[in-house]
Amino acid sequence: MQFTLNVNGKAETVDVEPETPLLWVLRDAIGLTGTKYGCGIARCGACTIHVDGQPTKACQLQASAAVGKKITTIEGLSKDSSHPVQQAWVEIGVPQCGYCQSGQIMSAAALLARRKNPTLPEIEAAMADNLCRCGTYQRIVKAIRRASEIAQA
Amino acid sequence: MTKQILSRRSFLQASVAAGGGLMLGFHMPVALAASIGPRPQSTTTAVGTEINAWIVIDKDGTVTLRIPHTEMGQGGLTSVALLIAEELNVDWSMIKTEWADANRHLRNNKEYKVMSTHGSQLVRLQHPHLMGAGASARERLKQAAAEAWGVDRSQVEAKLGVLTAGNRTATYGEFAEAAAKVTLDKEPEINTDPAKWWLLGKPRQRLDIPHKVNGSAQYAIDTRIPGMVYAAVKASPVPWGTLKSYNFDAIKDRPGVIAAVPLKAVPGKRGQPDLQDAVAVVADSYYRAKTALELLPVEWEFGDSAKASSEGYFAEGHKLMEQKGLVSGKEDPKAAEIIAASQKVVTGSYQRPFETHARMEPINATVHVQPDRVDVWSPTQDQSAAVLLVADQLKVDPKTVYAHTMFLGGGFGGNGGGGTGVTRQAAEISKQIGKPVKVIWPREEDLAQDKQRPLAVAKLSAALGDDGLPTALFTRAVWFSQDGMNQIGGATADYGIYNIPYKIPHRQHERHNAKTHVPSSTHRAPGANQLGFMAEVFVDEMAIAGGWDPLEWRLKMTEGLDDWQLVLKTLKEKSGFRTDLPKGEGMGVAVVESHGTIAAACATVTVSRRGRLNIEKMLVVLDAGRVINPHTATEQCEGSVCWELSHAWMGGLELANGRFINTNFDTYNLLRIDQIAQVETIFASSGGKKWGGLGEPAGPPAPPAVANAIYYATGKRIRSTPFRSHDLTWADV
DSSP: OEEEEEETTEEEEEESOTTSBHHHIIIIIIOOTTSOOSOSSSSSOTTEEEETTEEEEGGGSBGGGGTTSEEEOGGGSOSSSOSHHHHHHHHHTOOSSOTTHHHHHHHHHHHHHHOSSOOHHHHHHHHTTOOOSSOOHHHHHHHHHHHHHHHHO | OOOOBEESHHHHHHHHHTTSOSSSOOOOOOOOBOOOOSOOSSOOOOOSEEEETTEEEOTTOOEEEEEOSOOSSSOHHHHHHHHHHHHHTOOGGGOEEEEOOHHHHHHTTSTTSOOOOOTTOHHHHHHHHHHHHHHHHHHHHHHHHHHHHTSOGGGOEEETTEEEETTEEEEHHHHHHHHHTOOOSSOOOOOOOGGGOSSTTSOOOOTTGGGGTTTOOOBGGGOOOTTOEEEEEEEOSSTTOEEEEEOGGGTTTSTTEEEEEEEOOBOOBTTBOOBOSEEEEEESSHHHHHHHHHHOOEEEEOGGGGGOOHHHHHHHHHHHTTSOOEEESSOOTHHHHHHHHOSSEEEEEEEEOBBOOOOSSOSEEEEEEOSSOEEEEOOOSOHHHHHHHHHHHHTOOGGGEEEEOOBOSOOTTTTOTTTHHHHHHHHHHHHHHTSOEEEEOOHHHHHHHSOBBOEEEEEEEEEEOTTSSEEEEEEEEEEEETTTTGGGOHHHHTTTTTTOOOOOSEEEEEEEEEEOSSOBOOOSSTTHHHHHHHHHHHHHHHHHHTTOOHHHHHHHHTTTOHHHHHHHHHHHHHHOOOSOOOTTEEEEEEEEEETTEEEEEEEEEEEOTTOOEEEEEEEEEEEOSOOSOHHHHHHHHHHHHHHHHIIIIIOOBOEETTEEOOOSTTTSOOOOGGGOOEEEEEEOOOOTTOOOOOSSTTSTTHHHHHHHHHHHHHSOOOOBSOGGGSOOOOOOO
8 A cells, every 4th residue: 555654754655465563665665774783672761762753663563554644763863863863872982782773762762851860760760662772771871961961061 | 785884083083072081981973984885895994004803094194993803892992993003103083994805815825814803812812813914914004214314223113004213214005005015023022011001901982882873784684785685584493403395385375475495404403503494474564474374384304302301401401410421631539539428419400491592692603605606694702603604505716705704793702603494595595586684583583492591400519628628529410412412512512510610629520411402502601600609699698507607608618819819819808798787688709710810709689578579789800811901891891791590580481382482572481671680890900911801701790699698688598590480488586
């Protein structure tokens, strides 16, 4: 089935089964590989994107259900890696292997969009779905706090 | 264009613009060459003159360093560049990097010496030739200038990319061509004295970070090439089962489905990872392939392996603890005799389950077989092994195989040997289908079919003397692995128990190599990761039974070993370790040596009356001799601690009916952000000749430190993992 998605402000027409998870449409049909496959059951957060501003696991969202919605992937978070979360991630040096970091950054950006100064429990609650096997968690906490400062500077 | 050109200049400049004062600097990315394009015929994008295999210098002074190793999160890309740049003496903010060519390495008789990245060896063991490449190039540049200027080489100074002698000056770029023709009488010595380093030893931002915050970093799983098809694979759920039949007709009319391909097992041998009996479904998209595979009727034959279980292995392991095993090192019959005759004996039996790598990037590979060449995109820790693996599978000349280096979505020891059997699968399928194919193992397949960390059991016994210190120690351990731990080598299989430093008058260690059908492999800090827990919990049992403070015991038992004393004294000073905290709170210590580095940990925990464990803080103190980049070194220590605590607290991969049953992140639990401890890392560097590894050693002491802390908090002695399976409730007495 052919339909059009609004991805990072661009109209993308795809031809896939309507139930295809948005994750695979983004990666294979549109070629936006920054969004990662990790588990396919919404338990690792590597595929986190924004749908109408809400953090969403792309592996559990049927592509046809995203029609008419504003989809933002890591590639569309900013034009030049200037989003406060991206700046803080570089400054603190968060990523190691980096595979989970698109999802981490998208979850963090969504958190800061709704809470300017999140508390530690709020950070933990917002990020608990995002697994990191390299163990960058303590730097993620630090970087979210730093991003909050950058955003308000 | 699989090359990734990385320049530090962009974010360093931006850091100035942002006002500075920040730990590592902002970055504002410039054009990032980070896409997967058509296969490069030429594998270099560097412009300029090649001084040697590692270094290319352009006329304008631009220096491109070729990185033969893998960046899997450990900062290896940056470490290699730093080691070369230290000796070459170039402006760190101006360097560029590209991945070295594995095909060239093999063609030219291992030109890069070693391409494998494992065993915390990159800095520890490869620094002589990496620093040597920089030093050699520098001296050749100086020689070229000396000849042109009519002075002696010793009068030429090379600093930050500029050659100077008296009032003459030139950039490296101006003498690059001449330097390439210079042959030195004698290769220069490298400088290993940290006090004389100008670049190494200070915290440096990683070169890969800008790519890893905007989705542009390319992993093998991101490979996209024209005409590529996708395959999802299912191997026998019970490893080494045989594929009896499958019914392709049931799925052949599904949209996009191209073929089903049967794959036959290749018995494993070191360096050529196994290919299990499996069936692949090939389609025009991964989702279509994966969905069709789930619907494909498949029949397997499992044989006796289907009776195996974790519980059965534990029972067998404990039985083996009563039988003589292979003696590691020197036999000392007195150890057992003294224990048998002693009035005061301490004994502990320990066990730990299978664990799995669960790299965040699922196991995958892309291969394009063409008549004249084969291209491979594999998440491997050894590009040259990937070339040989594919050549072996296809029976082609390795000279026609090109492996393209990609960022790895985690390594942890699991991507050695060319990237596991998936690379063989992709090669085989591409050959049969005649198209480039990307194989991705669904996460359930990744956890079930990965090469697992072997299940282990150990029993330790000691006799205590009148002073409460051990007079004899007798230990046995068993690993359940496919070929009796041969895959990780005999020495490391004893790591953690056999190599303890404690001066005990009589000691004997024996190992059993029990077999299982479960494929196994190295996992971060092999050997030490399982046995280190057992030894270091037992040390606390011995110390407490003998009336000793566990930290004082370790200090006493390592007297005269300066580096161990340095680490333990630093731990004592910085941790404030104490054993008299109120019930429900506890501190615990442990120390394990691996990969040439001594690592001590102090855990601070709280346990609620209802048994809820919180790991409040982990302090790790390490002696790796020297640290070339404290930033990445610290990250590795934080990560290693997190890795080990993930397994020790939450983990446990369970085998039942011959197959693994908790194969996704809903049932195989990993540490999450709300469970982590604050990890503080301190380097207590003894210097000297020591070059220790840092990618793994901080992990092994973490679980025993936590278990020892739990004892002080609850009075409960933990001798197995995961901690979550223990009842930690306590009451005031």
